[in-house]
Amino acid sequence: MLLNQLTRAIVQGITGKVGQAQTYWMLKAGTPLVAGVTPGRGGQSIEGLPVYDTVAEAVACHEANASVIFVPAAYARDAAFEAIQAGLQLIVIVTEHIPVRDTLEIKTRAQLTGSMVIGPNCPGIFIPSAGKLGIMPESVFRKGSIGVVGRSATLSYEVIANLSDAGLGQSAGIGIGGDPVVCTEFAEVLGMFENDEGTAAVVLVGEIGGSAEERAAGVISHMSKPVVALIAGKAASPGKRFGHAGAIIRAGGGSAGKKIEMLHRAGAAIADSPSEIPILLKERLADVQAVL
Amino acid sequence: MIVPEDAAKRLLAGCGLIVPRSQMVERVEAAAAITQDFGGRSVVKALVPTGGRGKAGAVKVCRSVDQARQAATALLGKEVLGHRVDKLLVEELIPISNELYAGVVVNTATDSIDLVLSLTGGVEIEVAAHSDRQVVHQLSIEPGDLLPLHRVNSWLGRHKIELSEYPLLAGTLLNLYRAAADLDAILLEINPLAMDTDGRLVALDAKLEVDDNALPRHPELNELFMASLSSRELRARQLGVSYVPLDGNIAVIASGAGLGMATLDLLQQRDLAPANFLDTGGGISEQMVKGALELVLEPAPVRGAIINLYGGINRMLEAAKGISAALENKPENRPIVVKILGNQQEEAWAMLEPIPNVHVIRVVQTETAVDRLKMILDPG
Numbered sequence: 001m002l003l004n005q006l007t008r009a010i011v012q013g014i015t016g017k018v019g020q021a022q023t024y025w026m027l028k029a030g031t032p033l034v035a036g037v038t039p040g041r042g043g044q045s046i047e048g049l050p051v052y053d054t055v056a057e058a059v060a061c062h063e064a065n066a067s068v069i070f071v072p073a074a075y076a077r078d079a080a081f082e083a084i085q086a087g088l089q090l091i092v093i094v095t096e097h098i099p100v101r102d103t104l105e106i107k108t109r110a111q112l113t114g115s116m117v118i119g120p121n122c123p124g125i126f127i128p129s130a131g132k133l134g135i136m137p138e139s140v141f142r143k144g145s146i147g148v149v150g151r152s153a154t155l156s157y158e159v160i161a162n163l164s165d166a167g168l169g170q171s172a173g174i175g176i177g178g179d180p181v182v183c184t185e186f187a188e189v190l191g192m193f194e195n196d197e198g199t200a201a202v203v204l205v206g207e208i209g210g211s212a213e214e215r216a217a218g219v220i221s222h223m224s225k226p227v228v229a230l231i232a233g234k235a236a237s238p239g240k241r242f243g244h245a246g247a248i249i250r251a252g253g254g255s256a257g258k259k260i261e262m263l264h265r266a267g268a269a270i271a272d273s274p275s276e277i278p279i280l281l282k283e284r285l286a287d288v289q290a291v292l
Numbered sequence: 293m294i295v296p297e298d299a300a301k302r303l304l305a306g307c308g309l310i311v312p313r314s315q316m317v318e319r320v321e322a323a324a325a326i327t328q329d330f331g332g333r334s335v336v337k338a339l340v341p342t343g344g345r346g347k348a349g350a351v352k353v354c355r356s357v358d359q360a361r362q363a364a365t366a367l368l369g370k371e372v373l374g375h376r377v378d379k380l381l382v383e384e385l386i387p388i389s390n391e392l393y394a395g396v397v398v399n400t401a402t403d404s405i406d407l408v409l410s411l412t413g414g415v416e417i418e419v420a421a422h423s424d425r426q427v428v429h430q431l432s433i434e435p436g437d438l439l440p441l442h443r444v445n446s447w448l449g450r451h452k453i454e455l456s457e458y459p460l461l462a463g464t465l466l467n468l469y470r471a472a473a474d475l476d477a478i479l480l481e482i483n484p485l486a487m488d489t490d491g492r493l494v495a496l497d498a499k500l501e502v503d504d505n506a507l508p509r510h511p512e513l514n515e516l517f518m519a520s521l522s523s524r525e526l527r528a529r530q531l532g533v534s535y536v537p538l539d540g541n542i543a544v545i546a547s548g549a550g551l552g553m554a555t556l557d558l559l560q561q562r563d564l565a566p567a568n569f570l571d572t573g574g575g576i577s578e579q580m581v582k583g584a585l586e587l588v589l590e591p592a593p594v595r596g597a598i599i600n601l602y603g604g605i606n607r608m609l610e611a612a613k614g615i616s617a618a619l620e621n622k623p624e625n626r627p628i629v630v631k632i633l634g635n636q637q638e639e640a641w642a643m644l645e646p647i648p649n650v651h652v653i654r655v656v657q658t659e660t661a662v663d664r665l666k667m668i669l670d671p672g
């Protein structure tokens with residue numbers, strides 16, 4: 001699932017304050033990082049990793065095939081283009097505040113080449129015992145078989161902490177990002193979890209705004225594995241923007257009620273709060289056991 | 293940000309679109325004087341950042357200086373669609389023969405930039421768009437595409453749009469599309485786009501919403517943006533947080549929009565209404581949290597606060613120091629429930645627990661924090 005023994009990842013923006021600090025934590029979590037890239041800083045070394053000026057050099061020297069991007073918003077589009085151009089298969093963009101038109105261009109280009117881009121404005125991916133690309137805190141995770149996919153970083157952490165607290169470990173945590181346009185959507189991640197042998201059930205952490213949850217419902221209705229969903233923003237009033245650019249209800253869609261209805265109709269169990277998720281999951285998993 | 297109409301039109305004029313001559317005024321006599329300059333005719337508009345002004349009676353066609361004076365008197369100081377009218381835009385009255393609608397929108401459902409055209413412009417476009425899709429034509433453009441003129445031409449041809457000034461329309465639409473790209477517009481809407489009696493296409497109105505994330509590359513908009521913020525929003529911005537004022541009486545701080553919204557949902561389930569919502573985002577520091585707490589406690593109706601932080605990267609001791617510093621400055625008798633988890637949580641709890649009226653929650657469930665606040669505020 002996304003990270004495995006073949007992964008050889010680089011850190012774009014490794015010499016920045018956040019990039020450097022997160023490189024330390026990613027290495028500590030056992031992530032297979034091979035190099036860093038910051039234009040103009042080639043030849044340096046960060047946390048024991050060699051730094052290159054370009055992604056192409058890092059690929060040439062280390063056969064890198066994945067990247068996590070921490071570069072500032074103003075340069076993020078170019079950094080993503082560079083990673084796509086270099087043929088990297090998996091690119092996680094942590095950077096927030098990227099203009100939506102830039103994200104659309106990144107998404108369009110990635111779809112042409114087949115690179116998988118996760119984000120932007122996302123905490124990335126965490127696979128217990130395989131490592132992480134991004135900023136998810138290792139401390140909330142326990143190894144297990146629940147796949148978690150969410151838009152909001154900190155709400156996903158709370159959900160994962162609740163699962164761990166209830167003895168339900170995770171196969172993976174994937175944060176797809178809080179912006180109105182993200183490059184990989186719920187629907188694609190749900191498909192990955194459905195095909196992943198290590199995943200027994202899935203938790204979807206959604207929120208108001210956009211239509212990604214509605215599209216996810218289309219996938220859930222064909223899934224064999226149980227899905228529990230939480231939608232944040234039931235109390236939010238239309239037109240107000242709650243920090244995430246994506247978390248805004250525009251006229252004509254994106255409300256919590258509509259999303260909940262579609263997910264429910266597709267067969268997902270709907271949780272009212274993060275702590276209800278483990279209870280619903282245990283019920284659903286018991287049902288699956290009973291059938292087998 | 294929503295760019296005020298007068299500024300939007302100035303920007304569009306710079307992109308090759310034709311806009312009426314106009315002047316922003318704040319006084320009745322100035323409106324009269326400008327109308328005199330425009331030959332005794334004008335359109336007087338309330339300068340408020342919202343659509344639907346025509347229907348709300350906030351756009352007045354004046355055929356004499358006296359009428360302009362009356363229109364200005366009627367609008368200034370009045371409330372229009374939730375906004376107080378402090379400024380008016382006085383424009384020359386353009387004799388028109390036909391009204392169209394044209395817009396460019398970033399379509400997040402289809403991941404495209406859409407050019408939208410309707411030959412029925414004016415105040416009823418929203419109604420028309422919902423009742424009869426035939427009248428609204430849409431061209432979806434791949435992000436990053438420069439949009440060549442021939443594509444606009446063939447699109448217009450495909451829809452059998454019969455307008456004598458066909459090439460003029462294609463050129464105007466192209467300018468509009470490129471203006472939206474240059475300005476990083478999420479939405480650029482011209483309604484009406486009017487054909488005047490001289491055969492020109494004139495943008496009589498302009499609704500422009502620029503992507504906030506793109507503002508750093510538009511220094512020309514910086515001053516307008518700062519002017520559009522309330523004093524609390526401005527302070528929030530200086531702190532590096534986002535602040536949303538709401539109608540209730542519970543102050544809310546959360547590290548992240550999703551966690552914040554989940555907290556608001558739990559408050560609502562317990563009949564508690566948020567007074568505001570402050571999202572710290574990443575990069576939590578002592579100074580930021582101190583300023584954030586002072587900010588959310590400020591509105592008079594606030595009865596209590598909930599602080600819900602998750603420290604993945606952020607050191608939570610910094611947050612605790614910030615809370616402590618704010619309350620040292622100004623001790624609180626209102627309850628402040630704090631749920632802090634993650635990096636350095638034990639140190640943070642130890643620092644906060646001795647502070648009067650601070651209630652520290654040590655579990656991962658936000659419900660526990662909300663229940664505690666409910667119990668303190670509405671016992672029994």
